[in-house]
Amino acid sequence: MTAPTIALAPPTDLSPRVRSLVPEDFAKPSGREEEWRFIPNGAFAQFMEPVEGAGHVIASASAATVVSIAALQSSWLPIDRPSAIARAHVTHAVILEIPADHESTEPIHLSLSGTSGVSYEHVEIRFGRFSKATVIIEQPIESAVCGSIVVTVGDGSTATVVNVSDSNRTLESLLTWHADIGRDAHFTGTQVSLGGARLRVLPSVSYLGTGGNAQLLGVFLADEGQFMEHRLFVDHDRPNCTSNVVYKGALSGEKSHTVWVGDVLVRREATGIDTYEINRNLLLSDGARADSVPNLELETGDVASAGHASATGRFDDDQLFYLQARGIDEETARQLVVRGFFADIVSRIPDAEWQTDIMGRIGARLGVPVEIVGDDE
Amino acid sequence: MSQLVITDLHASVITDAGEREILRGVTLTLDSGCTHAIMGPNGSGKSTLAYVIAGHPKYVVTSGTITLDGQDVLAMSVDERAKAGLFLAMQYPVEVPGVSVSNFLRTSVTAVRGEAPKLRTWVKDMKTSMADLQMDPAFAERSVNEGFSGGEKKRHEILQLGLLAPKFAILDETDSGLDVDALRIVSEGVNRYREATDGGVLLITHYTRILRYIHADVVHVFVGGRIVETGGPELADVLEAEGYDRYVAATA
């Protein structure tokens, strides 16, 4: 039996890394760097050099447009070698504009696909001032992707973005996902990681004014042989903003490995902020490994509240026993417990159909799909 | 008529330090329509007996038998025992975050009855049962036992008892932590179950006060992992007055 691995690192210097449009400005990782140290040998190698004949990612949503990258005005700068390579070689960008004051009740579904086996991705979503909308991004199922999602959250807007990574199990994907949050704006970014052979997602937020609120939520489910890394960076650079990070993972099967790193930097000028981050992992079988590293660096003590937590545990035998003692078979009981574990995140997706869809995928991944009677009235 | 028969049951708890024998030869026959009270001091093994009947994986049976209408209960998995008609109301009901009470109850009732209840009657049944136990309908949408008070957890157990209508119910200190009103409401729930199903009840308790609301035909004194004396309802009054000292001294 492999013991669960829980790493708790002391705060490191989270201050700015290199940011550049030029891939050569980033050295090829050796694997010893802090941000690459969890990556399995040889993983993501295809994204460390430009790929000859790579395609690009396009979108099917009628609301989105695909533009030539040359026409794109974007101030976002890549943060590592793969994102810089993707930015330098992607030919097209997917753009979704939510006009100012626009309120959309139905979620906007952005279904992405690649034009080639390996495709570079650049998606920009702009929420206009005082707009309110939910965007569900489905990452390509049949392409290995490398690239970025850039979200601009206009002043006073309420922006929800759900990014679903559920590609074929042979593929790798590597995404940076940044949101700039305007004054008094609310941003909820939910990452749903299910598929792929190896997945690395780097969500980050920074603030453009005071009063911004960021919710970074995530669910991930890794099974046999899957590697998933979620590495978050919350850059509190303005006063009186809030951030709340909740990531929940479940692991099953031999050699499933997940990594969660939550870096929260509270800069000197970010007084009065409120931040909390937590990662919880549920180990469903032996031979799974979950690394969990919350880092909170405070440059000012003048904050409303700042905290972090991390917990990795096994199936609770008493929960299973309780359900089984009510006639529920073990398989269904396990499903109920795991679905319950994820429910508080999934239930925050502001659309019932998508909640059901995501829960269904989670259920289907947990072994033989069992029909579970719902709460329907 | 059903019968639950426990014969010379020995069982141990599995701990990190090894196995430790708790049950030392329990013998008991319970018929449907009958209520037996089991009374005994702290740590005497009452909950262990309840868990062993329900099949908790933390305990191993080292010898003895349990049969339900002649069927070998010990050979059944936990859920099979529930489907066969055994129900355990737990002393400390478990919290299951993210699983709503209504989803849990329907999944459970569907499993035990072998078919999903008709939606319309189901919703009505659940509402009526909750009202009978003076449970706010809002509980249906809350996570199972999460954040419930001690009394609310016990009502939720009795709600399940009514909906699952088992052949035999083992109630492990269902009365503890209840104020007088709640005790009366919960007891009425147990009595409704007995009338509706002619079920048998094994009532584990410390105190005689619940026996004022739920009539017990037989009272067992449980000390040191076995039944040391059996009598009628009057035995409970003797225990109330004298405590367990006499028995504890005898077995020590």
Ligand SMILES: Nc1ncnc2c1ncn2[C@@H]1O[C@H](COP(=O)(O)OP(=O)(O)OP(=O)(O)O)[C@@H](O)[C@H]1O
């Ligand atoms: N998981 C366990 N690990 C170690 N010892 C245990 C465990 N479970 C039960 N025991 C021990 O077994 C004995 C019987 O416990 P049990 O809970 O069955 O008693 P009880 O009669 O129900 O007590 P109470 O009246 O306090 O509910 C006690 O000494 C208890 O400490």
Ligand SMILES: [Mg+2]
């Ligand atoms: Mg007990």
